[in-house]
Amino acid sequence: MSQDNGVGKGLFLGFLAGSIVGSVIALLYAPKPGKELREDIKTKSGDLLEDAENLVDQAKEKATEIINDGKKKSEELIADAKVKVSSLIEESEKLLSDAKDKSSGIIGTSKEKLDKESGKIKSAVKAGVDAYKAEKEA
Secondary structure (H helix, E strand, O other), X not given: OHHHHHHHHHHHHHHHHHHXXXXXXXXXHOOXXXXXXHHHHHHHHHHHHHHHHHHHHHHHHHHHXXXXXXXXXXXXXXXXXXXXXXXXXXXXXXXXXXXXXXXXXXXXXXXHHHHHHXXXXXXXXXXXXXXXXXXXXX
């Protein structure tokens, strides 16, 4: 885009310089008296200045359009990014909630099994101690 801007600027300056040089040369070689020549130079310079002002105005309008388009596109990109981010956040929160639910279920089941097994071990140890005492007394 900056290359297009440089080319347009160079083209504009070339056009302006060529117009000025061409006008001056044409006026200098025209067989007119000094008063008419000065009047023609004044008229041509006014025309060229007006053309230059028109081109500058057009360039300003085009720059404004480009800037507004850029702003609009950036706002759209930001809005899309916000939607995607919120969607990802919702998905990650759901996954985290599911993981918590599953882990709490597994922990509860494991705790119940551990309690049952520890109860069996306690019973076995108590039976072993009782058997030892009975054997020792006998």
